[in-house]
Amino acid sequence: MAVLRHPKTPHADWLFIAFAALAFVSALISGKAIVARRDIADQRALLATLPDVGTAVPGQLAIIDGHISASVAPLYGGFVAYRRERRGQGWRNLDSGKQPLDVTTASGTYRIGNDDYDFDRLTTRWTDSKRDDAPPGYFRGAVRIAGLVANGPVMAIGRLEDKDGRRVFRADRLVGLSRATYDERLGQDYVMQTHVAELTGAIAALGFAICGWQMRRRWLGT
Secondary structure (H helix, E strand, O other): OOOOOOOOOHHHHHHHHHHHHHHHHHHHHHHHHHHHHHHHHHHHHHHHHOOEOOOOOOOOEEEEEEEEOOOOOOOEOOEEEEEEEEEEOEEEEEEEEOOOEEEEEOOEEEEEOOOOOEEOOOOOOOEOOEEEEEOOOOOOOOEEEEEEEOOOEEEEEEEEEEEOOEEEEEEEEEEEOOHHHHHHHHHHHHHHHHHHHHHHHHHHHHHHHHHHHHHHHHHHOO
């Protein structure tokens, strides 16, 4: 006995493609959110365990948490360290400026002796010192600048080094926030990424389920 199959129509084909595309994109977004959530959780766990620079010994991974000394000279537009980006399809890095930094903490003043540190971008709100640097043009996107300013907060993860009897902090990455504020924002981002992962994961599951149901109807005749 011949199996009756539902006739194919352009409308049905477009619906199938739309649901498949929605499910695929949602799955990608959910996966990225899950990875971001994991990275945030790892960073918060690290922040909770690392000692303050005042109690660390040379070579030990530690945190320096304080304010940029007023004596640090700005490099560009009031920023002592910065990153400039142009809007396009997302934000594209234009240039950055970094230098050694003197940091005043509760236990004294320390020097971040290197200038090859990274700006920690695990949270997009890694600094409150930011502004538009150039308006958009006919063929160019707007430019924004963000970074650190004298007397502004800074938190860095790195290691103490003993150089000629003087302890110098070598930073791996830093943010223009205090340790407490950075941890708080990571916590907020964790919640947001959890919601994104759950919502887009549910949409992906529904989209794949609908695609499977449509395929079953069209090709198996049920």
